[in-house]
Amino acid sequence: MENDTIAAIATPIGEGGIGIIRISGDDAIEVASKIFRPRSSAYRSLADVESYRAVYGDIVDDDVTRDEAIAIIMRAPHSYTTEDVCELQCHGGATVMRVVLELALKNGARLAERGEFTKRAFLGGRLDLSEAQAVMDVITAKTERSLDAAHGHLSGRFSSEIKTMRHDILSMIAHLEATIDFPEDDVEDVVMDEAEEKIKNIKNRVDEMIASAHAGRILREGIVTAIIGRPNVGKSSLLNHLLREERAIVTDEPGTTRDSIEEYVNIAGVPLRIVDTAGIRETESRVEEIGVRKAEKYIDDAQLVIAMVDASESLSDEDKKILALLDEKRKDVICLLNKSDKETEISREEISSLMKFDSADDVISFSTKSAMGDSELESAILRRVYGKGANLDTNDGGVMAANEREADILRRASESLQATLLTLTNGMSADFVTIDLRAAWETLGEITGETVGDDVVDEIFSKFCIGK
Secondary structure, rough: OOOOOEEEEEEOOOOOOEEEEEEEOOOOOOOOOOOOOOOOOOOOOOOOOOOOOEEEEEEOOOOOOEEEEEEEEEOOOOOOOOOOOOEEEEEOOHHHHHHHHHHHHOOOOOOOOOHHHHHHHHHHOOOOHHHHHHHHHHHHHHHHHHHHHHHHHHHOOHHHHHHHHHHHHHHHHHHHHHHHHHHOOHHHHHHHHHHHHHHHHHHHHHHHHHHHHHHHHHHHHOEEEEEEEOOOOOOOHHHHHHHHOOOOOOOOOOOOOOEEEEEEEOOEEEEEEEEOOOOOOOOOOOHHHHHHHHHHHHHHHHHEEEEEOOOOOOOHHHHHHHHHHHHHOOOOOEEEEOOOOOOOOOHHHHHHHOOOOOOOEEEEEEEOOOOOOOOOHHHHHHHHHOOOOOOOOOOOOHHHHOOOOHHHHHHHHHHHHHHHHHHHHHOOOOOHHHHHHHHHHHHHHHHOOOOOOOHHHHHOOOOOOOOO
16 A cells, blocks of 8 residues: 555645645656646646646646646655655635545545655655654644744754664664673773763763653643633633733623633743633522533643632632632642732732742732733743743753653663663673663664554554645
């Protein structure tokens, strides 16, 4: 099947100016030639077209013109898949793209499987497995910072680090095996001492990558964040403020928000999947009661809770119950003392005395009207991504573990390196050391795909969209 010529729609389904049908495989140009007729007399068919030349013409079904299009030929191995590729750029309507795709399938191509174009790029050696996975991360990036992290993987910065470590480990294995083969040279102690120092350095770098996995996952997936508080404390105003648009209805009447509103918000490059919930209070309204129950459910599901209180009023019993509930559930909480641009009745110390905060900076004097507290909220969120004291200007997202698969591989590699160090400490011979080192070398190879099985490769690419 991997030698078949495949085709798929490569642009989102819907109405747009351009829609692209991608065809790849040994017969890609032949298939495209059967359904595309160049307008220029310089070309009899697409077989005569040079690589990377755009040709204007018609999509035809026998002698019936179905659409105008531009065809671009990319010959192997200089294409995305490393195979012959033809991309047909037609009008971007769902019907016309379906018609063009069906013509390609009728004339010798088969429908591509999920991620099959990128899988062929991997099998052809154009991308390693980490770079291939980064393709979807680039497509789904929600902020510029998450795009930078994904592009760092796609450009090979992460893979380069892994390959360097594997090269160093393999070099150590070769030196250690040489001491086994030539014991009369009496250099084993020197080689073992040098190996121990290098292994410590590699393990430290692996552990740094593991520590970055938390930030990498957040940049990729976002933080599920719930805005919680009693009615009319400014939850919907906060959502509108963060979105810079009037997304939620805001009135002075308590209980306006009766259902949850979910949006993605960009905070200093960190994507927050933020949910504005109904105000939590006792109510006789059946509809509002459903909203309150849903809000309580969001507390359980949220990775971060932004608790809001009205600082212009004294702390109410409802406020205290909500804060106690969050403390009881041990949720990660940032508390905003909203309306702090007015005369305040609540102090940060009063809130801190009711809850166990990791940092005093997690209680913030805030105002959705004046933007007071914006920078403090931003800093509190960034601390949760990068840790305290992280230098965000020099943080290289390109060498972060991008997903749980990579993080798990790094953890297993670190365990093998730790076992190697223990073997050295116990004074065991070089052949035992090489066993643990080779395990670390093989484990790191799973990240780039050099030591991974076909079943893992198939599972990874099955999560891609069909046209990629």
